Amino acid sequence: MTPIARAGSALLFVLLAGCAAVSGSKPADGGVRITLVGDSTQTEKQGYGTGFCANLTAAVDCVNRAKGGASTKTYRREGLWDAAQSPKPDWMLIQFGHNDVQSSAHLERQTDLVTEYPANLRRFVTEARAAGIKPILVTPIARRYFQPDGRIVDDLPGHVEAMKKVAAEMNVPLIDLHTLSQTYFEKLGETAAHKLGATKAGPDGSIVPDKTHFNLDGSYVLGRMVAEAMVASVPELAPYLRKEAAVRP
Template identity: 65%
Template sequence: MKQAWPGLLALAAVGAALSACSSSPGKETPHKPIITLVGDSTQTDNQGYGLGFCANLTREVECVNRAKGGASTKTYLRDGYWSKALSPKPDWMLIQFGHNDLQSAAHADRETDIKTEYPANLRNYIARAREQGIHPILVTPISRRYFGPDGKIHSDLTEHSEIVRRIAKEQNVPLIDLQQLSIDKLEQIGEEQGNTLGLTKIVDGKTVPDKTHFNTAGSYVFGRIAAEAMGRAVPELARYVRPEPAVR
């Protein structure tokens, strides 16, 4: 009977060792936490702060953006976006709604009653997340750039933001008060510089500032603010926030 070549025996031994290592319970790849954004266009990558938020997190965490333009607390669930947000299953979920929950004759299909439906929907998202073993984080809606003659922001989402704060306290959910943080930032830099962080739109043939959405520069500014606020609201996530602001 012919004997096997020494080289082949060595390769077989290496293969067996690698196989044993891959099947060893103690050698499994560590779980990388997943943080998912759930909200409207002000959270998206192309119109909101989502791009900048994810850029300001380290590679030790996976950032998934499931925000949807035009979504409200009513339509996000109704139109199936909530189901999509569950894959891949997040460990943490930043939930921000309000801009499209405002009552509007042009978009009556997505508006919600601020006294009843809006808070009930927020509680429903919290309950659904917890049922899936997901940790919810509530985010007050980021402010529009509505500057008054006094140089101050006159937000149309003050009442919605207060409801989010109240529910976060009631449900013992971490809170990112992005409404107040964005107002503070905008009032610090002023209207002219604030407009450089936003998109523009055409109205009656003229180019005017879009006072709701962000360009890439704005996404990085407010994404950094949101990421830092997350680290403060949930200390165990602070290590996933880059120590220095991300650069485009």
């Protein structure tokens, strides 16, 4: 791909991110509204949001309410949780963890793994159900922290297990995206996995892989993965999955 083509692809990704963030159009007869609630790894600009929505049929109004940098605490505090319920979705994919970690440099985002993080998830589930919304919990996507042996360092095992426990206790459908994505990245290998990711400036000004976020290729690959996992977890949503994987523009 030439530099001009790469630039054009990047621009298209940004344009898609800007126009697809919130739909809100009324679902067609027999259709459903599905809303994404989470952090940057769900967004159109840096996550799998564009690819996820592209893999759903025209009968789905796919609304993306994810916010970069959000944790289970800040998403509510900033009024994003209330906003995510309008227009009212039928289903809601809730994914947090990356910004809840206590090692985060952003202290205002942190939540206690043992008490606050699971309590926040339970509250999301309880309030969604009270509003007539069906929640689906999604474990945080794996970061691409490869070791020399080709395995990925798992930096969120506690959050993954905490979410699984909440899902089991409250009988909530679960998409274990953390395990699915980590297994997939390790099978691809470090070089190929990084080709799905964004890039950023390193400490010395060089361009290095962004091991958390995705480019448009990654959005479509991971978006399809999430869409298929959603249907596996909630079979009644199967009619809304495109039979063939969406092809990235």
